Amino acid sequence: MDAKRLLELILLFVLHFQGNSGRDLFLNKRSGQDAVLSCTSESSSPPTCSIVEWFYYKDGGQAITEVRNGEVIESSARAARLSVTTDCSLVINNVTAEDAGLYFCRQGGDTNTDVNTYLSVLTISPSQPGADPNRDDDITLKCSLFKVRDVPCRENNIRWVDETGAELLGEGDGYRVLPQTACVSFLTVKRQSGRNRKYTCQFVDEQNSVKIEADYTLDPPPNQIYIIIGGVVGAVVVLVVIAGLIIYRKRANVTEDFPKPTQHPDEPESNLTYVTVNHANQQASTGKKVKEEKVMYCTVKCQKTEANEDPSNLYSNVRNLK
Known part of the structure; x- marks a missing residue:
């Protein structure tokens, strides 16, 4: 130089x-x-x-x-x-x-x-990023304020709060705050929770005014995540089955409303066509009672052969339904 x-x-x-x-x-x-x-x-x-x-x-x-x-x-x-x-x-x-x-x-x-x-610059992260995520034991979060030496960092400049905004001090239910060293603070929390938990690290001044803060969301252990996902999938499957049963019952009811006409025991089962015709006087006065007659019309189609293609082979039968 x-x-x-x-x-x-x-x-x-x-x-x-x-x-x-x-x-x-x-x-x-x-x-x-x-x-x-x-x-x-x-x-x-x-x-x-x-x-x-x-x-x-x-x-x-x-x-x-x-x-x-x-x-x-x-x-x-x-x-x-x-x-x-x-x-x-x-x-x-x-x-x-x-x-x-x-x-x-x-x-x-x-x-x-x-x-x-x-x-x-304020940072927050797990103190051991390479820790096994499948374990259910405690996890320690590290909050650090990076600065130049001329910027003082007094005791309690860094504090922790939970998702409700309550300050975490010393040791409590599921957490422990370690004493602050220089501009670094550690928070140990339990991961055995059925939901996500958020923790916030704050840098405050002499008047306890928040100058900057950083959040960290702690996910539940993987085995609990699988349980939650399994419960959601199970509920969806149950809803799908219930919906399928409802649709099936509705279709069954519609089918029952249209019964098939009774077949005469002497007539063959195949090639039969039944039609029920209602005869009524459409020009009758609305004030006059009209007698309605129901007639069943049946057509029997004989088996078609090469030697007999005469359309007269169709047999028709009309019966008055009393």
Whole structure:
């Protein structure tokens, strides 16, 4: 590293860790959100984007130039997730724990224009991601606040609440909160539950105001999931069977309403056609009672042969039904 580059890094370190009054901004995001870092503060003038630069500094590292002359540097490892708005703000998409750190905006190389933004990122996940999901034992959730060392993290900065909003303290029914260490807190809960349970990790300030929070939904054990699915499938099958029986009964009732005419015992079973005809005077007066007669008409078709195709082989019989 040449002397000029080393001098620049030393200057940046001294400048930003002594703090600029009125130009320090604090931004809290949870993993997966988008962050918008402003290039202005209450004591700064509107910037000119064509001369704006954005720098990023993380504990134990060195300042990295992310934006030069208002344009994202393509060689940046995060170039695909970075962009600059019309007011020169820096946008970071899909924030991760690695994005936590100090960002500062500078105009035209003038350090007096610097605006510092301290980005902290809150994450929540199982402390042992590779644990066997088929086991019914307890699971421990880990909540961490990633930040720079200059951002304090006092005791009880991180707290846990359940799905009802009640704060979880110490040890209770089905849970145990471990003492907070630095900016990390652990919650151990039981997985033996018949439904999903949601737990929320919150980062609060000195006045206990929530600055950022992250949720984690704990699924029931797989064996209980199968029981639930089996119950739902069983209920659907029962409903389908009941519906089928109802349809069958209705069709059976319709069939019974139209009985087949009684066949004469001396007549052959096949090739018989029966028709019942009601004879009534359609022109009779509506006030006069009309006598109705029912007549059964029967046609018998003889077996057709090559030698006899005479249509007179049809035998008709008309009977008056008394």
